[in-house]
Amino acid sequence: MLGETRHFTGRGQAADLFGLQTGAQxxxxxxxxxxxxxxxxxxxxxxxxLRWLTDAALLGERxxxxxxxxxxxxxxxxxxxxxxxxxxxxxxxxxVLLAESHLCVHTWPEQLAVTLDVYVCNFGGDHSAKAHTLxxxxxxxxxxxxxxxxxxLRGAIAA
Numbered sequence: 512m513l514g515e516t517r518h519f520t521g522r523g524q525a526a527d528l529f530g531l532q533t534g535a536q537x538x539x540x541x542x543x544x545x546x547x548x549x550x551x552x553x554x555x556x557x558x559x560x561l562r563w564l565t566d567a568a569l570l571g572e573r574x575x576x577x578x579x580x581x582x583x584x585x586x587x588x589x590x591x592x593x594x595x596x597x598x599x600x601x602x603x604x605x606x607v608l609l610a611e612s613h614l615c616v617h618t619w620p621e622q623l624a625v626t627l628d629v630y631v632c633n634f635g636g637d638h639s640a641k642a643h644t645l646x647x648x649x650x651x652x653x654x655x656x657x658x659x660x661x662x663x664l665r666g667a668i669a670a
Contacts (some may be wrong), residue, residue, distance in 0.1 A: 513606075515651075515666040523654065536662070539635070542647060546632070546633040546634055546665075546666050547612065547628045547665035548642050548662065548663075549663040549665050550627075550628075550630070550643065551626070551628050551661045552627040552658060553625075553667070554624060554627065554653050554657075555624050555655060555657040555659075557653040557656070558623075558654040558655075559652060559654045561600070561620060564600075564620035565601065565618070565620050566620040567572065567592035573649075574605050574607050574614060574650070576586070576650075577649055578645060581645040583610070583611055584609060585610075586608045587607075588605075589604075589605075589606045591605075596621075599620060599621030601620070602620055602621075604616070604617045611632055611638045612631050612632050614629050614630075615627070629642045629645050
């Protein structure tokens with residue numbers, strides 16, 4: 512069943528699960544959920560200084576500062592600037608790998624738009640408040656005129 516993790520105890524049970532054999536349902540147990548929070552935001556009509564949308568080094572440094580201020584731990588990062596096109600200046604992708612999971616920022620300066628993605632695993636503790644703090648700091652940086660936010664609890668297994 513979609514969303515379930517099953518552990519099989521005998522030969523042929525996995526094949527039976529996928530309809531390759533007929534017979535009784537396999538013996539199973541549901542494992543513990545992974546517990547995580549995934550926040551996304553689509554920012555439109557950003558009124559920030561254009562450098563935040565086009566300067567990979569500047570945006571990357573601010574991302575690292577926001578991660579630290581939120582109490583999360585950066586483990587690696589990639590900040591990439593795209594070249595200008597006939598549509599306008601090139602955007603930026605900023606990715607920070609976290610001990611807790613990741614942060615991704617994608618900018619579209621020609622549209623004055625940004626997408627933000629903050630995901631934290633809650634293994635060893637609940638990092639949800641830190642994820643919300645990080646998202647709020649980055650959202651404020653871009654000064655969006657319109658904002659769409661989504662929150663998804665990850666790793667839960669339906670009973």
